[in-house]
Amino acid sequence: MKNSQPVILVTGSDLAPQALELLADYEIVYAGKQPTEDDLCRLCAQHDPLAIIVRYGKINARIMDAAPHLRVISKHGSGIDVIDQDAAAKRQISVQSAPGSNASAVAEHAWAMILASAKSLVPLESRMRQGYWDKSTHKSRELEGKTLGLIGLGAIGSRVAQIGKAFEMKVIAYDPFAKNFPEGCQSASLEVLLQTADVISLHCPLTDQTHQMINRETLALCKKGTILVNTARGGLIDDEALVQALDEGTLSWAALDSFAVEPLTAPHRWQHIENVILSPHIGGVSDVSYIKMGVAAASNVLKVLATPLKHQAAIS
Structure with a gap:
């Protein structure tokens, strides 16, 4: 199918108006809220996009091959683990991300969790709706003086x-790639962090090295009653080990905004575990970050498409 304008495929159902203004010279084709691999292959074959802006789903070699003139895959956010980067490099397709564009949103969501x-807000709210008044029996956890352990210290961490x-709080962080630590944040080994932190919050990318880094061995190092928060990637955690740690009391709470397989479909194991707080991978999506991520993703597309092919490798 021929288009009057070159096409940019969006693996979602919308983009911020500010991003669309930047892309006014292109036809925007939306793949929908939950596009499958087959959906994306079909749309690529139909429209032959020059660029893909990735909001949802994964981009693999098969999808790339369905778009013979594809030059850039631009993530609507920072996590590019959903893009087969090796396949893109072999096809000289630039992979772009928007680091920092949702840092405030994710950091705020991590703290909400x-x-x-720490304050048991979910069970307390539920019991009040059932008619209970637990003031005489409940004690929340105070964070002042406790240790916050961060795994990953990029813009969000x-x-x-x-x-x-x-x-x-005392703040420690494990990040072998961090060049600078914020004032008052101390570097720690992963082992020391796991042994001493009262709250552990994950903010690292999902790679071969970090896959299931939270597992039976690492959780066994944690203090009894530790709180674990994951607003990064579900694949960082071994779910079986997490369930065991929650059941045994090694962890008092886990708060999860991302999962190894998304979206979760009911029934799922977390529905029946009371000391888990869940949200549908929306930590990075706020009224402001939605605009920032869209504009950054669109700007990255335009940057690559404005570059002659022979120079594209230099900006990938």
């Missing part, structure tokens, strides 16, 4: 660290 866990200091 930390506080909800650094913001979480700053908020932790405002709560007068």
Whole structure:
């Protein structure tokens, strides 16, 4: 099918108006809220897009091959683990991300989950609706003086660290790639972090090295009653080990915004575990970050498409 304008495929159902303004010279084709691999292959074969903006789903070699003139895959956000980067490199397709564009949103969501866990907000709210008044029996956990352990110290982790200091917590972080640590945040080995943190928050990318880094062996190092928060990637955690740690009391709470397989479909195991707080991978999506991520993704597309093919490798 021939188009009057070159096509950009969006693996979602919308983009911020500010992003669409930047892409006014292109036809925008939306793949829908939950596009499958077959959906994306069909749309690529039909429209032959020059670019794909990735909001949902994964982009693999089969999808790339269905779009023979594809030049850039631009993530609507920072996590590019959903893109087969090796396949893209072999096909000289640039992979772009928008680091930092949703840092405030994710950091705030992580703290919402930390506080909800420490203060038992979900069960208390539920019991009040059932007619209970637990003031005489309930004691929440105070965070002042406790240790916050961050695994990953990029734009998001650094913001979480700053908020932790405002709560007068001791803040430590494990990140072998971090060049700078925020004031008041100390570097720690993973082993020391797991052994000493009262709250552990994950903010690292999903790679071969970090896949299921939270497992039976690492959870066994944790203090009894630790709170674990994951607003990064579900694949960082071994779910079987997490269930066991929650059941045994190694973890008092887990708060999860991302999962190894998304979306979750009912029934799923987390529905029946009371000390787990769930949200549908929306930590990075706010009124402001939606615009920031869209504009960054669109700008990255335009940057690559404005570059002659022979120079594209230099900006990938």
